Amino acid sequence: MWPSVEVPRAEPRPEAGPQGVGSRRSSNISKLPAPAPAVTRELPSFSNSRLNSAIPVPSSPNEVGRRLGTMTRAGMERWRDRLALVTGASGGIGAAVARALVQQGLKVVGCARTVGNIEELAAECKSAGYPGTLIPYRCDLSNEEDILSMFSAVRSQHSGVDICINNAGMARPDSLLSGSTSGWKDMFNVNVLALSICTREAYQSMKERNVDDGHIININSMCGHRVPPQSVIHFYSATKYAVTALTEGLRQELLEAQTHIRATCISPGLVETQFAFKLYDKDPREAAATYEHIKCLRPEDVAEAVIYVLSTPPHVQVGDIQMRPTEQVT
Numbered sequence: 001m002w003p004s005v006e007v008p009r010a011e012p013r014p015e016a017g018p019q020g021v022g023s024r025r026s027s028n029i030s031k032l033p034a035p036a037p038a039v040t041r042e043l044p045s046f047s048n049s050r051l052n053s054a055i056p057v058p059s060s061p062n063e064v065g066r067r068l069g070t071m072t073r074a075g076m077e078r079w080r081d082r083l084a085l086v087t088g089a090s091g092g093i094g095a096a097v098a099r100a101l102v103q104q105g106l107k108v109v110g111c112a113r114t115v116g117n118i119e120e121l122a123a124e125c126k127s128a129g130y131p132g133t134l135i136p137y138r139c140d141l142s143n144e145e146d147i148l149s150m151f152s153a154v155r156s157q158h159s160g161v162d163i164c165i166n167n168a169g170m171a172r173p174d175s176l177l178s179g180s181t182s183g184w185k186d187m188f189n190v191n192v193l194a195l196s197i198c199t200r201e202a203y204q205s206m207k208e209r210n211v212d213d214g215h216i217i218n219i220n221s222m223c224g225h226r227v228p229p230q231s232v233i234h235f236y237s238a239t240k241y242a243v244t245a246l247t248e249g250l251r252q253e254l255l256e257a258q259t260h261i262r263a264t265c266i267s268p269g270l271v272e273t274q275f276a277f278k279l280y281d282k283d284p285r286e287a288a289a290t291y292e293h294i295k296c297l298r299p300e301d302v303a304e305a306v307i308y309v310l311s312t313p314p315h316v317q318v319g320d321i322q323m324r325p326t327e328q329v330t
């Protein structure tokens with residue numbers, strides 16, 4: 001019914017092994033004599049004081065053994081070592097997407113208002129031996145100056161953004177008849193304006209570097225395609241209808257600009273995150289009941305959809321993936 005919002009949530013720790021992905025040097029690993037010497041790849045870090053240093057991923061004989069039986073997802077090879085920005089990466093869907101991209105060998109800037117959870121996730125990815133890197137960044141997406149500063153840091157230290165995952169979202173229990181103006185503004189600022197600012201800056205980053213195969217993915221919601229009969233969701237649903245329109249408008253403008261940059265919406269139904277606990281912050285029992293009556297989607301299910309979209313051939317543009325739990329009625 002609703003997607004995740006930027007609320008910290010503990011995610012299962014990834015385990016190294018067959019569920020991981022291959023090293024960016026997997027084609028040469030099998031030729032190395034055993035034991036292989038330890039090698040550390042030094043990755044550049046942001047100089048911005050709010051940005052934590054990129055955590056280098058060491059290679060060792062033990063890691064080589066873990067990676068030999070793993071492979072990068074077909075179609076994801078071209079994204080290896082390129083940079084993806086994931087907003088709202090401190091928990092829920094954003095954290096799952098960030099982890100999945102690191103598993104596929106990307107450099108990922110994960111941003112949120114608080115970065116403690118992202119730092120923990122970066123350490124988990126390093127410990128698991130994933131070939132990518134997660135770079136935590138503290139950014140208040142309701143503040144345009146924060147967003148512009150983040151893109152400037154990415155530009156100066158890592159050239160720019162190749163993939164932008166607009167995941168951050170916000171919900172407030174403010175109905176149309178009695179809701180607060182401040183609650184409406186909070187939702188609009190994050191769900192619509194921040195998404196649009198990040199989209200604009202990501203496109204400019206691609207354009208100035210002649211990147212013609214970038215991808216912008218908006219994590220939308222089934223609420224962006226139908227209005228649930230619940231008053232606390234109505235304004236939130238309106239912001240998600242805006243995301244549906246913005247994604248299609250973006251696709252048209254990218255085509256008019258004669259680029260091959262793609263735009264995609266992913267619209268999940270009910271995902272088991274901390275979303276309901278934020279929405280029903282004064283009624284935790286109601287929040288818990290939201291996830292108890294059916295088997296919900298997991299954040300990893302949405303992350304899998306993101307990987308699928310990115311792995312399609314450059315001539316294929318997926319416009320929208322609508323996904324909901326099998327048992328969800330509306």
